[in-house]
Amino acid sequence: MVLEDISIIINRGETIGLIGSTGSGKSTFINLIPRFYDTTKGNIFVDGINVKDYKLHELRNKIGIVPQNAVLFIGSIAENIRWGKQNATDEEIIAAAKIAQADEFISKLPEGYNTQVSRGGLNFSGGQKQRLTIARAVVSKPDILMLDDSASALDFATDAALRQAINQISQNMTVLIVSQRVSTIKEADKIIVFDNRHIVGFGTHKELVNNCEVYKEICISQLSSKECSI
Incomplete structure (x- = not known):
């Protein structure tokens, strides 16, 4: 299994950061939503409807996806x-x-x-x-915007400007941001922390720094103690 024992609720209009080591399941998690993969166990619901009950074009019309590898x-x-x-x-x-x-x-x-x-x-x-x-x-x-580590080639200033611009238009848009950078997802409404196929943390940056050892270690490796709010 790429993911196990996953249970989470994301509310409309929330900006959610996803972080974790390479291969921990972040991309698989978001690719399940538009049905690039289907679950072998359990179900995924969008607007209260099982994704498998949507017509595929109807489901994907709700979603804007920016993949890891930019395709033009x-x-x-x-x-x-x-x-x-x-x-x-x-x-x-x-x-x-x-x-x-x-x-x-x-x-x-x-x-x-x-x-x-x-x-x-x-x-x-x-x-x-x-x-x-x-x-x-x-x-x-789109109703749901998914950014799969899609700002990795941007400098920090451009990345910050991008996040601010998306935040201004995302009042009714649910935004999922996969990133290796804590700075990119630090201000998200909530952050999901993945480790070894499981979700090991879910909450705000401050909550996770205090309660999630995996997230705290990632923060320490990237940010100063002041930026981590430790």
Whole structure:
């Protein structure tokens, strides 16, 4: 089993951080929600309905996903973002890019949003590709936004600006952020701590620092004692 004895409730509009060592089950947890995998035991409910009872396109239309590996397609930047919402207006595309902190570098390109993306997005840096995939996910204003370690190539200032922008639009959006950085998920409403296939902690940063040894150790390895609030 990749995950065992998992039982958790996430409320609408909450921002939830997910952290834990590599292979602890974080990505599997979020991939179960849109049914990239199905559970072998137990059930997952979205809006009180078992995910297996949704039509697949109906379930996935509720969810915006930014995978670990940023994937771009041949075409213009605007066309890449529009994959998230086929009838998105130019204004919606620009708004999504601003949230993703991508508008700044797009606007400096000679052809702007009409700039062509090469195969695999090789003409963009890792951070730029991540920001474009985030824009693609947020343009549809999904009920659930899932960021699977999708800001790892961003510098800390851009990461902070991204989180602030998402926070401003996420009043009714449930946001799940998988990250190896404590700083990325520290301000989340709640944090889920994974370790060896299990959830070993669930609560705010302060609660977990005081009550979850696994989380405390991660914090100490990344942050100062003051930042950890120890």
